[in-house]
Amino acid sequence: MALSVHNDKSVLGVDWSNIDTVLLDMDGTLLDLRFDTEFWTEIVPATYAQTQGIDLEAAKAYLNPIHARESGHLNWYCLDFWSNVVGFDIAQLKRQHAANIGWRPEAENFLRRLRASHCEVVLITNAHPDTLRIKLEQVHLEPWLDKVFTSHSFxxxxxxxxxxxxLQAASAFEPQRTLFIDDSESVxxxxxxxxxxHLITLRQPDSSQRQRTETRYPAVLHFDELFEGLPHFDG
Structure with missing residues (x-):
């Protein structure tokens, strides 16, 4: 087994000689989910309330059931869908707040070490292509990645x-020799x-929220817990 998991899942090791491909999520994994949480729970409802001339609670009462209904489906991640729901350009609003997009701790250093390793590094995200574009403009992930895929393409x-x-058809990988890191346990x-x-999740995808105390999958707080066995990055 590549993952050395203790009973409490708090101590984690990866045998990198057993890994050929590393699949990485973006939001809540490489990037702090705080931006997305604030955007969808505060900024979008506030903007909708303003455009509709209603109070914030009424806006949330309208939007929250739609969120719940679409959770886990492609529409949940689709900016075109949400733009139609609220009647304004969600991508434009997101771009206005893009300065708040940021790395999770040690994520960039982890990518640098992966890039210096033998592993193929692939970003797989549910983010809409417009969201992906905005985030790649703000936080430069591409230099450390071999491939990028958004679920909207599939x-x-x-x-x-x-x-x-x-994904297998687009970029062949051997599941038994693949490590996948994502903050979503349903994913x-x-x-x-x-x-x-080989599956790993995050204890604190959103820096504004408390750490998870229980996870279904082995979890790390920060990526430096996975550095052992990876080459140092000297560039």
């Missing part, structure tokens, strides 16, 4: 088995069903 989110089938569960052998 017409299925990572929660669906169709995503993994399409990790989908990867596990597909056969991805």
């Amino acid at each position: 017409n299925a989110p990572k929660e669906y088995q169709a995503f993994w089938q399409e 990790l569960a989908s990867a596990e069903i597909y056969g991805v052998a």
Whole structure:
């Protein structure tokens, strides 16, 4: 087993000689989920309330059931869908607040070490292409990545088995020699069903929220917990 997991899942090691491909989520994994949390729970409802001439609670009462209904489906991540729901350009609003997009601790250093290793490093995200574009402009991930895929290109989110089938067709990988890191345990569960052998989640995807005390999958607080066995980055 590549993952050395103790009972409390608090001590984690990776045997990097057993890993050929590293699949990485973006929001809540490489990037602090705080931006997305504030954007969707505060900024969008406030903007909707202003444009509709209603109070914030009424705006949230309208939007929250739609969020709940679409959770886990492609529309949940689709800026075009939400722009139609609220009647204004969500991508434009997101760009106005893009300065708040930022790395999670040690994420960039982790990518640098991965880049210096033998592993293929692939970003797989449910983010809409406009969101991906905005974030790549703000936080320069590309130099450390071999490939980037958004689930919108596959017409299925990572929660669906169709995503993994399409990813395999687009970029062949050996599930038994693949490590996948994602803050969403429902997404990790989908990867596990597909056969991805090595799965890790995050204890604190959102820096404004408390650390998770229990996780279904082995978890790290920061990526420096995974540095052992990876080459140092000297560039």
